[in-house]
Amino acid sequence: MAYINGIGVISSQDLSRGFPETLQEYRVDFLPCLPPDYKRFINPIAARRMSRLIRMGITSARLALADAGVEMPEAIITGTGLGSVEETEKLLMDMDSGNTLLNPTPFIQSTYNTISSQIAINLKCHHYNSTYVHRSFSFESAFMDALMQIGEGMADNALAGGIDEMTMMHLDIMRKVGHWKQAPASNITLLQDSTPGALAGEGAAFFVLGKEPSASTYCKVEGIDMFHRDSPEGLGEQEIRSFLQSRGYRPDDIDLLVLGYNGDSCFDGIYDRFAGDLFSSATTTWFKHLSGEYYTASAMGLWLGAFMLKNGRIPSAVLLRGDAATPAHRVLVYNQYRGEYHSLFLLSAI
Amino acid sequence: MPVRVFVTGLGIISGIGKDLNEHVTSLYHSRPGISDIRFLDTHLKGEIPVSEVKCSDEELFGMTGVSSHEAYSRNSLLGIIAAREAWDHAKLGTRKKRRTGLISATTVGGMDQCEKYYQEFLKGDSYNDFIEIYDCADSTEKIARQLGITGFRTTISTACSSAANAILFGARLIRDGYLDRVVAGGTESLTIFHMNGFNALKILDKQPCRPFDANRSGITLGEGAAYIIIESEEAAREDAPEFIAELAGYGNACEAFHQTASSPDGQGAWLAMKKALETAGIEPGQIDYINAHGTGTDNNDLSEGIAIQRLFGEHIPPVSSTKPFTGHTTSAAGSTEAILSILSLKHQMIWPNLNFRDPMPELSFTPVKELITDVPVNYVMSNSFGFGGNDTSLIFKKVKQE
Numbered sequence: 158m159a160y161i162n163g164i165g166v167i168s169s170q171d172l173s174r175g176f177p178e179t180l181q182e183y184r185v186d187f188l189p190c191l192p193p194d195y196k197r198f199i200n201p202i203a204a205r206r207m208s209r210l211i212r213m214g215i216t217s218a219r220l221a222l223a224d225a226g227v228e229m230p231e232a233i234i235t236g237t238g239l240g241s242v243e244e245t246e247k248l249l250m251d252m253d254s255g256n257t258l259l260n261p262t263p264f265i266q267s268t269y270n271t272i273s274s275q276i277a278i279n280l281k282c283h284h285y286n287s288t289y290v291h292r293s294f295s296f297e298s299a300f301m302d303a304l305m306q307i308g309e310g311m312a313d314n315a316l317a318g319g320i321d322e323m324t325m326m327h328l329d330i331m332r333k334v335g336h337w338k339q340a341p342a343s344n345i346t347l348l349q350d351s352t353p354g355a356l357a358g359e360g361a362a363f364f365v366l367g368k369e370p371s372a373s374t375y376c377k378v379e380g381i382d383m384f385h386r387d388s389p390e391g392l393g394e395q396e397i398r399s400f401l402q403s404r405g406y407r408p409d410d411i412d413l414l415v416l417g418y419n420g421d422s423c424f425d426g427i428y429d430r431f432a433g434d435l436f437s438s439a440t441t442t443w444f445k446h447l448s449g450e451y452y453t454a455s456a457m458g459l460w461l462g463a464f465m466l467k468n469g470r471i472p473s474a475v476l477l478r479g480d481a482a483t484p485a486h487r488v489l490v491y492n493q494y495r496g497e498y499h500s501l502f503l504l505s506a507i
Numbered sequence: 508m509p510v511r512v513f514v515t516g517l518g519i520i521s522g523i524g525k526d527l528n529e530h531v532t533s534l535y536h537s538r539p540g541i542s543d544i545r546f547l548d549t550h551l552k553g554e555i556p557v558s559e560v561k562c563s564d565e566e567l568f569g570m571t572g573v574s575s576h577e578a579y580s581r582n583s584l585l586g587i588i589a590a591r592e593a594w595d596h597a598k599l600g601t602r603k604k605r606r607t608g609l610i611s612a613t614t615v616g617g618m619d620q621c622e623k624y625y626q627e628f629l630k631g632d633s634y635n636d637f638i639e640i641y642d643c644a645d646s647t648e649k650i651a652r653q654l655g656i657t658g659f660r661t662t663i664s665t666a667c668s669s670a671a672n673a674i675l676f677g678a679r680l681i682r683d684g685y686l687d688r689v690v691a692g693g694t695e696s697l698t699i700f701h702m703n704g705f706n707a708l709k710i711l712d713k714q715p716c717r718p719f720d721a722n723r724s725g726i727t728l729g730e731g732a733a734y735i736i737i738e739s740e741e742a743a744r745e746d747a748p749e750f751i752a753e754l755a756g757y758g759n760a761c762e763a764f765h766q767t768a769s770s771p772d773g774q775g776a777w778l779a780m781k782k783a784l785e786t787a788g789i790e791p792g793q794i795d796y797i798n799a800h801g802t803g804t805d806n807n808d809l810s811e812g813i814a815i816q817r818l819f820g821e822h823i824p825p826v827s828s829t830k831p832f833t834g835h836t837t838s839a840a841g842s843t844e845a846i847l848s849i850l851s852l853k854h855q856m857i858w859p860n861l862n863f864r865d866p867m868p869e870l871s872f873t874p875v876k877e878l879i880t881d882v883p884v885n886y887v888m889s890n891s892f893g894f895g896g897n898d899t900s901l902i903f904k905k906v907k908q909e
Contacts, residue, residue: 233761239642240664249625252703257550264704265766265894268614269643269664274895277763283778286761286897287672290643291662298661302676305683330628334638385660387652 159307160507161375161463162314163225163365165217167193168448168457169344169358176464176472180446182345187323187337187357188449193217199279206262207275210241210322214272215279217361218316222280225365225373231312232285233273234302236295236319238452240269242327272320285311293494295319296453297383300502303366304378318363319456323449328357336495337450338420344446347420348477355419358449362456364463370507375463376488379503380404389496391427397435400501406487408435413471413485415462417492418443419450424496431491432478439489440479442471455492459502462488466506510682511740512754514903515747516597518589518692519846521731521833522558525570526592531850534858537878539832541715541727547697555711557697558729558834560585571653578636580617581730583649585839586694589732590650593690597736602746605687608659610677611647611734612669612693614838616640619698646694659686664838666893667800668759669693670733671841671901675757677737687742692734692842701837702728708767714862716803716835718828719812719874721865723803729834733842735849752849755886755904756789758782762896769806773814775898776800776890780818783888783900793886794824794902796857798848800890801828801874802835807892812870825882827875831861841891845901848889852905856880 166172169188170181183189195204195212198219204212214235222230239245247263265271270288277286285306289298296319303317331337338354347356366378382400384392401407414436416428432441442465448457465471466488471481490502520526522540523533533540540558544551547559560567567584568575571591590609594600599607621628621641628638639645647662659680663673670693677689705711705728712725737754738747760782762775769775784791800811808828815823829847836843851857860874885905892898 238644248700248704249622252622252699253626257703259703259707261704261707261709264701264707267704268666268894270666270893270895270897271766273665274761274763274766274897277761277896278766281763283761283763283774285759286665286895287676287759288664288897289661290664291647291660292642292644294644294661305679308683309679326629330638333628333631333635383659385657387657 159304159366159368159378160370161364161378162367162371162373163221163227164375164460164463165220165224165363166460167213167217167361170447180345180474182343184341184343186341187328188344190359208241208244208266210320211266211272211275213361214320215276218276218318218363221316221363221365227314227365229280229282230314230316230365232303232306232315233276233282234287234299234317235273236289236299236453237269237272238292238295238321241266242322242324246324246326292452293498294383296456297381297500301381307366307368313368315366316363317366318361319453320361321359321451321453323357323359323451342420347446348418350420351422353421353423355421355450358451358454360448360451360457362460374507376466376504377507379505381502384499386497391430392499394435404503411436411439411487411489413465413488414439414441415458415488415490416441416443417445417455417458419445427493427496440471440485441477442475443477444475455500458490458492462490462504466504512678512681512737513740513743513750514735514752514754514849515738515743515749516593516736517751517846517849518592518596519733519843520560520585520589521836521843522560522729523832533832537859537861539715539861541834549699549702551702551706555713556715556727558727559697560730578640579649580640580646581619581696582613582615582617582694583646585696585732586611586646586650587653590654590690590734593734593736594654598748599736605742606658607656607688608680608686609647609651609656610661610663610673610689610691611650612663612673612838613643613646613695614664614666614669615695615698615701616643617645618700619696622699665897666895667837667840668891668893668897668899669838669841671891671899672759674735674842674845674901675759675899678754678757681737681739688736688738690734690736693839694732695730695837695839697728697730710804712803716830717862718801718803718830718860719808719867720863721867723805723808725804726802727834729836731833731836731839731843733839733846735842735845750906752852753904753906756783756787756902758786759899762898764896767894769810771810773810775896776811776814776892777817779898779900780814780888783902787902789886791819792822794888795884796851796887797824797826798844798887798889799826799828800892801830803830809869811890812867816871823872825857825875826872827858827860829858841899845889848887849903851887852884852903855882855884857882857884
């Protein structure tokens, strides 16, 4: 297995000095990311030509590397559900206006692998480079690939991240098919809002996975798995038990859960059942009031789990059930997207 | 010893054929699939040639058995046809059930429908079935559903090397013990979106593409889908109907040079090919044929050619690009050309690089001009290089018939 030795996160909250005392409240259609301070990592001339998503990607990747004290990762792997939505829209709108002499930049930047390859260009990194684009398995696939790179002995340090952006146009389109709430909602009181649809969001979280622990280590990664359903349904008890068992654990060994509650009254019940059935004694936390919902939001959940293990504390702003005072040793992060895409990450304190 | 990975099924649809047999015939008779645009509704019709699958959407629906009232993109239909052919070729419907995954590659996703309905998505209040199928995962999910794959699935998008990376990741999942069998490949239909995008980059040839020619003038786009079934040695030995080839090596590297241009020394290509040789445990001299990426752009062919010279030195094996047959099927190119490479092993033939006339002054080699038959081909290297410098090279090995 591997260790999380560095993390870089961009979200709606300022996490640059640890977990904030009070969370910033938004009453919005979607939770926007705070603009990152990308000037530390990207030269301004290059930055001007980059889409917002690419700047977010490079910045969070560089923050993760700086956090881990690693200069050159031996793999760069990105998961993104939608890539540069804004650039895709620009090209579509340009085409719809009947323009036949298009600007090539949006086309290039709309290509999904642009994030991983721009990170490689920024670092001059010639190693393994890949991009996964499978809805809420995108980050999971990238993370699994990074774990495999380390397991295969191909990399001592691998960079893997999950990143997506939201635009008003995309929000409108997906709201029509019921993915998002019909009216603006508060991120802070999201779970008291019993309406259908999630609070949409966006974000970037990159992780440096290391073969060995280091001074900056957050936690040990014990395992990851993905489960697909053709129609919305929770995970079966046996599936969860066997995921834990194959790593040498039982449900009682889990003392902290990080769950992907997103305020959608149609699907949040899946988390209630998950936490209630097998893990009734575990402390329960959530994270989508920091990030909103998007295809790669589970990366934010993984960040929160790793953060709590490293710092030995549970911020009260993320606590749903149980005791914030007892430090956790073993964290299970569970995320699902509309009951179809489920993922589990198992982390242990070092 | 790492687990050996064998190819036990092939399925392909492209501009030169609707199934594997039609591909062998077209390759053998040097019949390219490139012609004027017939099916895609674009202002580039008559101006820029492409290699289309010679079927309307309705005909593709007919071939898949899916009702044309369902929201299926052309991309998904092509993928289903090719993946099902591979599935049946390996007789997976009747063999012992094992842990089976699907790794599919695409970039355009359901864009062919999205671009038709985009204004309706924005303005309409009513539900449009096509809204939910525009993303990359959609075609992968549709293929999984049609084949009855319930386990692991994911989608890779690394531009023009996507499908090669799908095969590479599939092989690693088998070697690392996560899966026994993988359906790996890619699908990409032509769309106005990427036709326009490539046209905006001014890299589409107005004539059929001429890879490795001194007067080459860009890409000819194509569409298609290609999937291979790969299995662990243990799974294949138990009940596979045929060992078609062995996936001996793979390498993935990044140019880290420029978003759309390849480096003058071909560093990414060189690294990818070198890593592939290392995982295969063979010397450059053992490669009998290189199925090159060879897009026909100034930049790629020079960079790839230099990389081949650097790696193979004085002993460059026969090289050809088969893109003058199939066009550049972008995200499906890696698996399309993997299958053409495997057919080279199977038939002991080397496919010609059509449309080649004048050697490039910068290179010491010229590509294969005519079909070569009755030639020993034991190892073949298949190159796929993408925008952003995502370079991948695969090596397939002939299987001794036992």
